[in-house]
Amino acid sequence: MAKQIAVFVGSASSTSISQIVARYLQSVAPQSIRLNFVEIGDLPLYDRDSDGQNIAQYARVREAVEKADGVLLISPEHNGGVSAMLKNAIDVASRPMGQSKWPGKPAGLVSVAAGAAGGVRVTDQLRTICSGAFINMPVAPFAANVGGVFNGVLNERGEIVSEAVQSMLQNFINAYADFVARF
Secondary structure: OOEEEEEOOOOOOOHHHHHHHHHHHHHHOOEEEEEEEOOOOHHHHHHHHHHHOOOHHHHHHHHHHOOOOOOEEEOOOOOOOOOOHHHHHHHOOOOOOOOOOOOOOEEEEEOOOOOOOOOOHHHHHHHHHHHOOOOOOOEEEEEEEEEEOOOOOOOOOOOOHHHHHHHHHHHHHHHHHHHHHHO
């Protein structure tokens, strides 16, 4: 039976390259994992005062994490960091205090950026957040950093055409599936 992976994409833009990368990963993922996208674009900004309230969007995200066998976090690089939308989703599913849904879920990290480094700072930040005491997820010791996205990675239809990027993403998702299988 395939392991269920909750996929969080830190951009809801209709022209999101992070969404393109996520869909590509879904199309090439091995049969041992199933990538399930979790909508986070509609999440209200987390506020501790909301902990006692029944917010449907929060409940939906928390339930998706709780049911998942693993988590794939995909973020564009925004001003050298993780997208606010993705960080908000991480915060929502970690609260209320003592009720985090993240612990023990094997995490895979992907970044998307215009620069050649491919958002490596983003995956470094996510690794720190995810492996910390409050989130407490085992994080794959590798990441997919998709860089230079405006320089031949995509064609005019928004499809990944760079063979180097296709190969890197295929290798990443295969290695992530192997990482998840250990848990």
